[in-house]
């Protein structure tokens with residue numbers, strides 16, 4: 393593609409001619425530039441890649457987008473905000489794939505991955521081909537491919553949507569993280585439906601304040617146009633039981649559809665009966681009531697189901713198909729996932745890594761057992777330090793016994809993380825620290841009696857542990873299975 397054609401399509405009002413070249417790809421990482429790439433310089437928090445323009449040129453870049461003039465033999469196009477330009481260039485380069493899909497974006501602190509899986513289950517049940525993108529990767533049909541982030545950079549995103557369209561996907565479903573919104577990763581995406589799950593504390597290392605975090609989430613709703621390019625209305629699906637929704641309602645041009653359990657809403661549920669293998673309830677939609685069983689434990693998952701139901705309903709799926717789709721959702725990796733290795737007590741692996749999700753999941757665990765709840769959890773390094781004492785407090789308050797352990801300490805000292813977690817404790821005794829996660833899981837499973845429940849929280853589907861700069865294979869589900877087996881051997 394000619395550089396001038398790409399620029400004219402991507403950057404409105406672009407007129408200047410800086411020398412014509414043929415662009416065969418786009419790159420934002422000097423280390424990954426291929427011959428023929430347009431290199432986009434980004435001033436990030438760690439690196440200013442304007443300084444790597446020469447490396448990019450040496451690796452084969454044919455032109456450069458930058459936020460300031462650079463001395464280079466290549467054409468240099470100066471823009472105000474190169475991340476925005478990158479999103480627009482990626483959209484144009486991949487021929488605006490999100491205009492050829494029905495696209496649903498899910499934002500919120502907790503429940504994004506779960507809600508995307510629920511929407512996927514409904515669409516799949518309705519015979520619609522889907523592509524799902526988020527924390528667990530990029531899923532099209534049965535193929536699952538890992539992604540670098542929950543919401544990747546615009547280049548990866550637009551490439552993924554292009555692949556979806558080429559594979560006859562008609563419904564794209566994606567998680568939209570607050571980091572992605574602030575850094576404009578989703579700017580080229582044409583959303584038909586935007587969903588808000590909830591807002592509680594997380595990521596304050598990045599956003600600094602809850603207000604700034606909420607402002608980041610608001611961007612998704614503020615950027616929703618009244619109509620899509622095909623002239624159809626867009627929808628903002630809001631949780632009426634979360635007070636942040638009011639601010640999103642104020643800024644959106646999309647039609648607002650509500651869901652919730654405590655306040656009047658378009659989509660709600662009544663007569664909830666919570667069990668370990670799922671929840672039965674009456675789903676209320678604008679079509680009436682539908683008795684159903686959601687095969688996911690926890691009241692919080694009923695919220696996720698309502699959000700998913702609303703998102704599919706506004707896209708024309710009938711309520712009976714929605715209820716059946718929800719009933720058929722497959723196991724969501726690492727989300728309240730039961731590990732069964734012949735033991736008599738429940739062992740659950742869950743991705744709770746925020747104060748609110750840990751509290752919710754422990755409340756659910758408590759409701760499901762008559763014995764003790766034993767929790768194994770930690771807090772990620774190089775992430776929000778201020779959530780650590782709250783998570784630790786929620787763990788000791790919600791469980792009968794807590795074992796604090798490593799959860800991706802990354803560049804931080806595990807001891808410092810445990811100190812952050814426990815320093816405000818006032819004589820709490822029902823906890824211990826075992827930094828090695830394998831030992832911690834083993835201890836929890838070996839100390840459990842047949843009436844107890846073991847919850848291993850924080851890593852869910854993750855198959856790694858990051859300590860320092862090293863990433864090791866580590867899977868809570870495998871570790872729990874091994875611990876159950878050694879427990880059996882000890883007993884025999």
Ligand SMILES: CC(=O)N[C@H]1[C@@H](OP(=O)(O)OP(=O)(O)OC[C@H]2O[C@@H](n3ccc(=O)[nH]c3=O)[C@H](O)[C@@H]2O)O[C@H](CO)[C@@H](O)[C@@H]1O[C@H](C)C(=O)N[C@@H](C)C(=O)N[C@H](CCC(=O)O)C(=O)O
Nearest residue numbers: 420421422423434436437438439441444541542543569571
């Ligand atoms: C806070 C955050 O989101 N940071 C992301 C962001 O970093 P940044 O803007 O500071 O960029 P930077 O690392 O300084 O690099 C600037 C530019 O230099 C380039 N570079 C860098 C080195 C080099 O040799 N050559 C080169 O060209 C980089 O490719 C980049 O284009 O852009 C980088 C490039 O894409 C990401 O790697 C980085 O993700 C970091 C590693 C990260 O951990 N992000 C997490 C927190 C994240 O994004 N999480 C969200 C939330 C998940 C949730 O909902 O819980 C997610 O969507 O996953």
Ligand SMILES: Nc1ncnc2c1ncn2[C@@H]1O[C@H](COP(=O)(O)OP(=O)(O)OP(=O)(O)O)[C@@H](O)[C@H]1O
Nearest residue numbers: 501502503504505506527692727742743744749753
């Ligand atoms: N609606 C909800 N409200 C509160 N907690 C929830 C909700 N849904 C799920 N959870 C809890 O949060 C954990 C993470 O859920 P999920 O992966 O769906 O969220 P997410 O928003 O995608 O998280 P991430 O930000 O890491 O991508 C679950 O394992 C569960 O413990």
Ligand SMILES: N[C@H](CCC[C@H](N)C(=O)O)C(=O)O
Nearest residue numbers: 745771772775799800850851
């Ligand atoms: N998307 C979240 C995941 C956290 C998962 C937890 N295991 C950790 O590493 O802190 C983050 O990057 O903050």
Ligand SMILES: [Mg+2]
Nearest residue numbers: 504505527542
């Ligand atoms: Mg997620």
